[in-house]
Amino acid sequence: MNTEAQEMERIFERPRALRSATTHYCPGCGHGITHRLVAEVIDELGIRETIVGVAPVGCSVLMYNYFDIDMFEASHGRAPAIATGFKRARPDLPVFTYQGDGDLAAIGIAETIHAAARGEKFTTIFINNATYGMTGGQMAPTTLVGQKTATSPTGRNCETAGYPIKVCEMLATLDAPSYIARVSVSSAKHVLKAKQAISKAFQLQLKGFPYTFVEVLSPCPTDWHMTPQEAVEWLEENMFPQYPLGEVKAPKEGV
Amino acid sequence: MNTEAQEMERIFERPRALRSATTHYCPGCGHGITHRLVAEVIDELGIRETIVGVAPVGCSVLMYNYFDIDMFEASHGRAPAIATGFKRARPDLPVFTYQGDGDLAAIGIAETIHAAARGEKFTTIFINNATYGMTGGQMAPTTLVGQKTATSPTGRNCETAGYPIKVCEMLATLDAPSYIARVSVSSAKHVLKAKQAISKAFQLQLKGFPYTFVEVLSPCPTDWHMTPQEAVEWLEENMFPQYPLGEVKAPKEGV
Amino acid sequence: MSESKTQKKPKRARIAIDEHFCKGCGLCVDNCPQHIISISGTVATSGYYPAQCPDPENKCTGCTLCARICPDVAIEVFKAKKVDGGAH
């Protein structure tokens, strides 16, 4: 082993921007994967000592315990307003918000749309897990039609509860955002693409491009009442058709 | 004259749903025209005694003084929530909200999007006059780039204040709304089309179709600091290119 | 402007402008295809200079466009009844 170790080099390790801390996330939760991707991008872009993040209220409310960067904790839904206030005061620092679908698409949709419409120069990472994870799995604006949740116990009924909101497509009707993409963390293959998108969003921000946005389809095994394996399968089978992956908007010029 | 009068019949008069009251609107204000259109449609559909309206906070806050129908006064931006609460309790009655662009597109954008996403069965009349009329002409989310207002005294700067929101196009990314159209009241010709759209929206509602929405491009001579004539000209010249008229979404089946 | 055009026709239609409601915005003036509405030079009790439509040449067609653009519902439009062999 000893000799072997000498010959081996570590090609994958915990990013510097992530503390060596056990998260409170459930086994198989997409928050953990996305955290790591964001942290890797921060490392790769060398911005750990300048970036400021805004945590949402949702399962990831404690993300400042995991990221070794300066962070705000927002109130539920208001991360974009906080990021706006901060970025206006410190346009020299990179800023991102990290928000769940309840946080961003329900209570905070106004703040998101207006930050996007103004072209605020921060990046938003949007965790779409089709439910309110933290409060015990209630219906989110992104919950699929027919999906059972604590507040749609017989499945989301489109007659009374309407249809899921496609946030990327909605934001793409605005002029200001420079980058809008939807990715998934349901498999290693998708994780690689997700990281590319996140990296592109941050890079564009660093170049001064306005509002960049990455939606991450993310499993919530606990509130979907599934095993992690079932959860990723369910995600790909059911969320992919409703939420097509890919770049919805990107600057003409490549990065 | 007397004999002449006997031979003449009145082919245009004040609709029954409008009280015989002088409005507080400025000369040439589009609110007055749109009020009349809504009232005419109410008359024509015979729903004056069943319909319930929701007034916004904005120049038209006192519209219940002009309409002879049951009405709510909303808080700023919350008309869609009020209409939702009411319509859920009384699905048998036709309901509409009437909202300005500050009311609907700024403070109330969340309530609008979610009522639309749920497919609430009421009609929204959206007065886009590219400014906050009531509070003295501040910048609205619909203010054009370069337009001078009290809070964009050198003209809306897209670098710092972003771009106008195209509400119809944004709502059209949602599945539930059945009818979304943009009209103008800048000339008699456009007024005729505006009325058709408003009528269609109400008719669809009466047939049980979900969320119907008509955006009305409307002059605000006072806060645009123009004569009524200049205002309608400015509207057609500047707002038409930014806000294309027409039906953005309509049911396949004709009404 | 030609002789024939200004020749007086029988009154097919007319409008009534209610000075109490009119705010003198002038939109009717611009929207009348017959160009027969103008703004009066006399202030009304409302404080506004109301529109007027004397129409001495009976040009009004009863197209209602003035009324449809009027933000203050100040205009009523009357049209001659079609003379048919009816009850009158």
Added chain:
Amino acid sequence: MSESKTQKKPKRARIAIDEHFCKGCGLCVDNCPQHIISISGTVATSGYYPAQCPDPENKCTGCTLCARICPDVAIEVFKAKKVDGGAH
């Protein structure tokens, strides 16, 4: 499964799973193209049954896919250094 395939190769790469972080979600198991990760039958101090990758047949390619899907950053990946004529 054929003889040749199971034949032991030199260790090109390996992973290290940190039991302290692993929550036994099994996503690495599903994402390893070599199918060499499994869930252990022994509970860890965390209360979870962690993943393990004994890889006796040295199948690990160091593709890092397991690590990339791991929600708990429990996996490190090591790869044999390319032997070149360099300074070592």
Added chain:
Amino acid sequence: MEKLFMTGNEAIAEAAVRAGCRYYFGYPITPQNEIPEYMVKRLPEVGGVFLQAESEIASIFMVYGAAGSGARVMTSSASPGISLKQEGISYIAAAELPCVIVNMMRGGPGLGGIQPSQSDYFQATKGGGHGDYHLFVLAPATVQEAADLCLEAFDIADRYRNPVMILGDGVLGQMMEPVSFQDRRPAADLPEKTWALTGTKGRAANVVKTLNLDPSVLEKHNLKLQEKYKRMAKEEVRVECYQVDDAEIVIAAYGTVARIAKTAIQALREKGIKAGLVRPITLYPFPYKTFADIAPKVRKILTVEMSLGQMVEDVRLAVGDKTEVCFFGRCGGIVPGYEEIVVEVEKLTAKVAR
């Protein structure tokens, strides 16, 4: 009557349904999620509607809309969510729309924590929103009382055309206790809702509104509201006095803390200390008179709250200089043990003895 075993949240929801509430609008927040999760199943059974709103703000204005139809309607939330409803609550109070609002308080300020607290007393009783208005505020201490008061809350709301708040905390909401329900119809003598919006058929148009640009009209409206609050104070004050008659020291406490105080009082009496409890059940209108009457007879009043001192101001307003009012509080989600209260009272009585 059959005893059911329910959480306070569920009991409130069930009581609301039995009181004729048919519309519920809310947004999830701990520790009251059992209310919406009960309602989503229960309301359809009785032809009612459950709707999860996009936010607390939307919820409270959905309540405004449904209440304007004359229906019985309710929303619930917890501290931060209730803060978001303040504008709406002020509007509902101004428009005199009857409805019931539940606040299952948790530790604040800010996001704070999710454990039980009573630190929204000021907000509930003095008006967290703008303007001279008041909620009617009920503070149940047991699951049974939560059910009973919720049944009444809808009548009170209708009688006074005023929003009623049920002010509980995480303990009350999460705890299961035995509970039985009376079937209760709306009181027979409630005023007809002639102001409700139902379409104008056969009558002049109704308007539900709060704007009065003419200050003299707005002042008149405010004076009318004030009259109503006085009427409530005259007719509706509820308070429980427990072992007060011979008490030398009285504990003032409401809700969860009051039940803990009772245990403390039992323990104190076993030690020979004559303690009693005054428990306001209506926090607004506040039982000023009960405290004022008791004040000259007791040596001290100890207000105990799961906050750092809020109701204590009302107690002091009630008693003036007639007795000393002391305070003991825990906060941030800590529920005081009865032992702590005992110690606190002993300290005070020791000083008295000196």
Added chain:
Amino acid sequence: MEKLFMTGNEAIAEAAVRAGCRYYFGYPITPQNEIPEYMVKRLPEVGGVFLQAESEIASIFMVYGAAGSGARVMTSSASPGISLKQEGISYIAAAELPCVIVNMMRGGPGLGGIQPSQSDYFQATKGGGHGDYHLFVLAPATVQEAADLCLEAFDIADRYRNPVMILGDGVLGQMMEPVSFQDRRPAADLPEKTWALTGTKGRAANVVKTLNLDPSVLEKHNLKLQEKYKRMAKEEVRVECYQVDDAEIVIAAYGTVARIAKTAIQALREKGIKAGLVRPITLYPFPYKTFADIAPKVRKILTVEMSLGQMVEDVRLAVGDKTEVCFFGRCGGIVPGYEEIVVEVEKLTAKVAR
């Protein structure tokens, strides 16, 4: 110093800029629109940023964000808009972020009216948001004082890491008066903002947050806040006493009403009635001691407010049973004339004479 002629709104805006405020976030509402409309022109001149937010909620959280950077920042609104900020205010207080919030009060509740009022006193001083927190509340009575207090407000905010509210009304905001500005730098002894978010370079990461899931930690945080409020009460109470020394009757009033009361006092003294005024300048911390000290020396205290009775509770808390506390109020946008106050005092002194 040169006298400028400005509205209260403008004076506050200019003072803020001179105090080093570089960021303003707000949403239009009458009667304070002159603040944003001044700021949109003025801030770019000094390298600052004006941003009209999409709502009051967004504004207050933009303030949270900018304040978290360590910058001096301000927002302003009027009653309904301030209600919408309550959740954010509770967060800012919890996170201990310094900032200045202006409320130019108008008649409530609900949409109410747009004319001057003082009916948000409870909201401002007791905490309209959830949890045990307090704003530092300043109540200027003149345009000059508005400017002066605004200059100080930013220092106070920084010193205590606490949001400061300037509580005015439509009169103060709309009125023009002569005003002169000192140039004032931040006080030299302000604590360094080591907690600000600036990127982690050269130090451990900072977090601006309000959540403490562990109740004992949250309680500790609350006790720390409470300590701070006590410190404020010790160090920062401001109050003006006017003709109080020989007064038999004292008027308690703040802001606009206080200046009207001064005219009333002059008129009363001309009639031989010895009236005085105690004018709280800080509403929180409230000058309890001033009132307590004065109470035994006067026959009555008449609290006058443009509300139906809010500050009167603090006055009563201050004086206990030591003197009678009466109340006179107008509301809904009506500004009382000094003549009315004179009549009211005469009524009270007549009763005293009996």
Added chain:
Amino acid sequence: MNGKSIYTSVIMAGFGGQGLMFIGKLLAYSAMKRGLHVTWIPSYGPEMRGGTANCTVVVSSEPIGSPVIQKPESLIVMNNPSLEAFEPRLKAGGLLFLNADLVTRPATRTDINVIALPANDEAVRVGEHRAANMVVFGAYVARGGILSRDDVAAGLSGLFGEKAASKLEVNMKAFDAGVKYAQAAPARA
């Protein structure tokens, strides 16, 4: 209040755009430059739409209590609705200045002094039809006795800034016309 001290209050009311806010500010500003205490407060809010606009000015040698005045000592009225609204509030014995060109009905009270002047005509006569406000202001200042002509001229140039010397001139002409008118006109008791 007492003999030597100065105290006066005036409400100025008319349609928006008639320049009443301006002459109110001019009065206050000029008095401030004289070292007096002043307050100026406008009507505000949506009632301005199409309706009347008004402002209240108080000038005093002592700090001013209320800037909001129930019963002003003087009243300047530039349209009918304003006369309707404010005539009843004028102090008994107070001065009412009317622009007779726009106010078409007479004042009804008999316990006040009315100075009615054709301000529009006078303004046109001096060559600036928009200066009717200055004509009435001239009359007010002439009868008010607090400001001198120089005070007003100084105030005007302070408000206008340097560049507007011509504007200043025509406005002062209108002012003078008002002064003359007031001195000539018999005040109806």
Added chain:
Amino acid sequence: MNGKSIYTSVIMAGFGGQGLMFIGKLLAYSAMKRGLHVTWIPSYGPEMRGGTANCTVVVSSEPIGSPVIQKPESLIVMNNPSLEAFEPRLKAGGLLFLNADLVTRPATRTDINVIALPANDEAVRVGEHRAANMVVFGAYVARGGILSRDDVAAGLSGLFGEKAASKLEVNMKAFDAGVKYAQAAPARA
């Protein structure tokens, strides 16, 4: 409190999914059916994610003060973190019930009575591996002395409803195993 009256408090803690909430409810519900006052309160909120879940039950012949108990009289513990968290809070002389199959470290206090039982094994033995909670509950009831076996059986069928007779049976088997164990096991003083 006094001799004849009943009062007992217990905290039950372990991982989510181990059925501790359920046996807590079962205890309270069965006692309620006996006419006693009961409260049951769970831990709640996000700390449940991956961490421990617990509930507190109080049973009393008198109305119950606090449902939140600082120092419970008994403690049921089903995993290591729960032992860590709650052992210090057990009343001196109290009863600690441990699922020895999952709690791998011994209790440290010496002033309490520990009943450790291999609940998982026993559950497997009776044919329902998920019924370890009922095994421990059996031990608790046997030592707690408030409920009879019939009370528990009645409570169980009340909570399960009619349809689950078979479920009832295997659960009572597990319960009985626990009872037996408790009666046999020497309590460490």
